[in-house]
Amino acid sequence: MSEAGTDVLSGWWMREDMSPQLSRAALEDVVGRLQRRHGHAAVRFGGDPMPAEVWSTGVPVLDGVLPGGLPCGRIAVLAGARGRATGRLTLLQALAARASRSMEVAYLDLAGTLDPGFLADLGADLGACYVVRPPGGRLGPGLAMARTLVAAGVPWLAVALGGGAGRERGWEHALSALVGAVEARGAVACVSAPSPPPAALAYASSLTVACAPLDWQLAHGDVIGLRVRLRVVKSKLGGVDNEGALLLRYPRPQAPAEVVGLPAVVEEPLAPAAAAVAPVATVTLPEPAALPATG
Amino acid sequence: MARILCAHFEHLGLLAAWRRHPELRNEPVIVGSGPLLQLPVVAASAAARAVGVCAGMPLRQAQQLCPRAVILDLDVEAVAELRAAALDGLCAVVPSVEMGDELAYADLGGCHAQHPGEAAWAAAAARALTRGLGEAPAVGVAGSRFTAWMAARVSSPRHVRRVRPGEEAAFLAPLPTGLLPVDAAVVARLGALGLDCLGAVAALSPADLGRQFGGDAGLAVHRYARGEDEAPVTPATAPRTLVERLVIEGGGADRELLSRCAQRACAVLGGRLRERGLAAGRVGLVLEGEGGPPLAAGTRVPPAPAGSAAELWAAVLGLLGALEPGAPVAGLRLEVDELATASGRQVELWRRGDAERDAVAHAVARLQDRFGAATVVRPRLTVDPGDLPERRFAWELVIPAPQAARP
Numbered sequence: 001m002s003e004a005g006t007d008v009l010s011g012w013w014m015r016e017d018m019s020p021q022l023s024r025a026a027l028e029d030v031v032g033r034l035q036r037r038h039g040h041a042a043v044r045f046g047g048d049p050m051p052a053e054v055w056s057t058g059v060p061v062l063d064g065v066l067p068g069g070l071p072c073g074r075i076a077v078l079a080g081a082r083g084r085a086t087g088r089l090t091l092l093q094a095l096a097a098r099a100s101r102s103m104e105v106a107y108l109d110l111a112g113t114l115d116p117g118f119l120a121d122l123g124a125d126l127g128a129c130y131v132v133r134p135p136g137g138r139l140g141p142g143l144a145m146a147r148t149l150v151a152a153g154v155p156w157l158a159v160a161l162g163g164g165a166g167r168e169r170g171w172e173h174a175l176s177a178l179v180g181a182v183e184a185r186g187a188v189a190c191v192s193a194p195s196p197p198p199a200a201l202a203y204a205s206s207l208t209v210a211c212a213p214l215d216w217q218l219a220h221g222d223v224i225g226l227r228v229r230l231r232v233v234k235s236k237l238g239g240v241d242n243e244g245a246l247l248l249r250y251p252r253p254q255a256p257a258e259v260v261g262l263p264a265v266v267e268e269p270l271a272p273a274a275a276a277v278a279p280v281a282t283v284t285l286p287e288p289a290a291l292p293a294t295g
Numbered sequence: 296m297a298r299i300l301c302a303h304f305e306h307l308g309l310l311a312a313w314r315r316h317p318e319l320r321n322e323p324v325i326v327g328s329g330p331l332l333q334l335p336v337v338a339a340s341a342a343a344r345a346v347g348v349c350a351g352m353p354l355r356q357a358q359q360l361c362p363r364a365v366i367l368d369l370d371v372e373a374v375a376e377l378r379a380a381a382l383d384g385l386c387a388v389v390p391s392v393e394m395g396d397e398l399a400y401a402d403l404g405g406c407h408a409q410h411p412g413e414a415a416w417a418a419a420a421a422r423a424l425t426r427g428l429g430e431a432p433a434v435g436v437a438g439s440r441f442t443a444w445m446a447a448r449v450s451s452p453r454h455v456r457r458v459r460p461g462e463e464a465a466f467l468a469p470l471p472t473g474l475l476p477v478d479a480a481v482v483a484r485l486g487a488l489g490l491d492c493l494g495a496v497a498a499l500s501p502a503d504l505g506r507q508f509g510g511d512a513g514l515a516v517h518r519y520a521r522g523e524d525e526a527p528v529t530p531a532t533a534p535r536t537l538v539e540r541l542v543i544e545g546g547g548a549d550r551e552l553l554s555r556c557a558q559r560a561c562a563v564l565g566g567r568l569r570e571r572g573l574a575a576g577r578v579g580l581v582l583e584g585e586g587g588p589p590l591a592a593g594t595r596v597p598p599a600p601a602g603s604a605a606e607l608w609a610a611v612l613g614l615l616g617a618l619e620p621g622a623p624v625a626g627l628r629l630e631v632d633e634l635a636t637a638s639g640r641q642v643e644l645w646r647r648g649d650a651e652r653d654a655v656a657h658a659v660a661r662l663q664d665r666f667g668a669a670t671v672v673r674p675r676l677t678v679d680p681g682d683l684p685e686r687r688f689a690w691e692l693v694i695p696a697p698q699a700a701r702p
Contacts, residue, residue, distance in 0.1 A: 102645075102646060102647060103646060103647040103648045103649075104648045104649075104652070104655065115688075116674030116675075116676070116687075116688040117676070117687035117688050119674070120674075120676055120687075120688070126673070126674045126675060126676060126688075127673070127675075129673060129674060130655075130659065130671055130672075130673060130693060131671070131672050131673065131674060131690075132662075132670065132671050133669070133670055133671075133672070134666060134670060135666055135667060135670060141666065145662050145666065145670065145671070148658050148661065148662055149655060149658055149659070149662075149671075151658070152651060152654045152655045152657065152658035153648050153650070153651020153652075153654050153655050154648060154651075154655055155647045155648035156648075
């Protein structure tokens with residue numbers, strides 16, 4: 001803060017005869033002047049959401065639930081119940097697939113469930129994907145490897161945590177380094193974690209979205225998708241308790257990737273049961289047989 | 296703006312023969328012998344050419360045309376040495392060089408710190424080539440490859456003929472169409488149409504030439520005649536190795552000491568590479584014992600050609616981790632070879648993170664060194680997927696694994 005700005009602020013502060021309304025108006029005036037001079041991020045009121053650059057997911061409903069998209073330079077967590085099909089992993093892969101069409105993506109596969117064919121069916125550019133598989137599937141080295149790639153310039157990081165994530169020791173330091181690298185490079189980092197996420201991850205995340213299954217989408221007796229409810233349970237960027245519903249639809253069975261193309265985004269009318277929560281968007285997803293047991 | 300230098304000299308086979316038999320310098324010499332004279336003529340001296348001998352002609356026919364010519368075998372090894380010497384000399388002045396048997400091309404686009412001005416740079420290149428060949432070439436400089444070749448042809452040894460930018464068409468206009476590097480039938484047809492000089496061809500529209508000779512051939516003829524061909528200089532890989540050797544007083548096997556020595560060698564070699572505008576395609580590290588024999592050595596191919604100390608260091612760091620010297624190290628030798636022109640890469644402006652692709656490749660190489668080659672992979676769809684879902688893709692290594700260390 002410059003000396004001139006400090007003088008104005010302290011000069012106002014010393015006047016005790018001002019009414020609270022006048023004080024508030026004067027304070028806003030001073031803050032406005034400081035923001036004009038030093039930028040909007042320099043001074044802000046405590047209740048204002050943190051301004052942050054976001055990466056649009058391309059799904060309007062999802063962007064509506066999230067604060068405009070996934071935040072850049074921060075960790076976002078998709079959390080879902082352990083041992084159930086909650087759609088968090090498939091949603092993560094759908095987002096990674098979309099990102100790979102415009103930038104390099106690193107996918108840290110700690111869950112060991114990545115199927116590149118499925119990723120290709122989602123429209124991913126596999127040539128832009130680095131798949132990181134740390135020795136023994138250990139979380140600490142995996143996060144350290146992810147940090148190296150992000151620090152080198154990979155702008156989008158997907159992390160798929162397995163069911164036993166967080167049980168090993170010493171990975172918190174690697175997570176802390178990863179958070180620093182993500183923040184320094186302004187990268188997008190999205191983590192799929194079983195619910196509740198490990199304490200260190202829950203603390204480090206700026207945005208945590210809870211994924212809960214609503215029902216299966218059936219057609220002629222076949223499962224063609226999964227309807228998922230999303231709820232923002234933690235956000236440093238505003239929009240806590242935002243809710244929405246997504247239909248994660250699988251691509252056609254055995255369809256070549258180049259024919260399947262990009263995941264379709266279809267607005268559907270609200271179902272009576274889901275009307276209370278949000279509109280529904282559709283993301284093309286895998287065939288029923290390929291549905292992971294968890295995620 | 297492209298500026299290309301072309302140097303024209305006697306065939307390397309003839310120069311090698313003259314080196315071996317200097318008394319034949321003014322005599323008719325034919326190079327290209329073989330059992331029963333069944334191989335064609337590779338090169339002929341000016342005295343032999345004067346009576347009609349030319350390259351590609353059957354040796355028996357050449358012997359009949361010039362009975363007093365001396366016929367010599369082509370000394371392949373001497374030619375290779377001569378080529379290497381010429382390339383080495385030229386590469387020291389111009390980073391991008393293409394070397395042929397009778398012609399050498401060099402890219403003079405841009406600036407050279409030690410030779411301000413194109414004329415000084417071209418003269419320095421000509422002098423370097425003269426030192427390597429032992430014979431002064433005729434040099435031409437122009438905006439395109441064909442025009443530079445023409446300029447070299449009309450120039451004479453120890454002279455540099457420069458064609459100013461924008462004056463290529465005017466320079467080429469009076470030259471005969473027979474010099475065009477196109478099919479002989481096209482040249483004959485041009486002659487039949489009464490187009491005997493390049494200026495007459497350049498005056499025609501590409502569409503007219505396309506109708507006569509086909510789209511591609513017509514366009515090529517038009518571009519050649521106007522001096523607008525866009526053929527680049529295809530740089531040859533300089534057959535050189537840059538080496539930096541450090542002696543460790545008293546010897547030592549401490550990792551920290553070796554690391555510091557290697558870092559210093561990287562700084563020196565990186566500076567030399569940067570000075571010459573080169574990048575190394577392969578990096579080798581040798582740890583020597585007291586008597587000089589290698590205790591351990593290894594080579595690796597960096598993910599992108601290394602042209603600076605930092606890039607070299609990233610490759611050497613991986614090698615250091617892999618080498619296990621069994622005894623105190625008395626000397627450290629860092630070698631870089633497969634040197635090529637350090638050229639930039641076109642960055643996709645609208646692809647986020649594309650500018651950092653090289654840095655990411657180096658990071659991946661470091662991770663593979665530390666955690667194993669299979670820890671960072673890239674999926675690839677297979678051509679024939681088969682019935683099983685897991686056969687639809689294959690994993691491929693992002694960076695090729697380094698060569699195993701050899702004792």
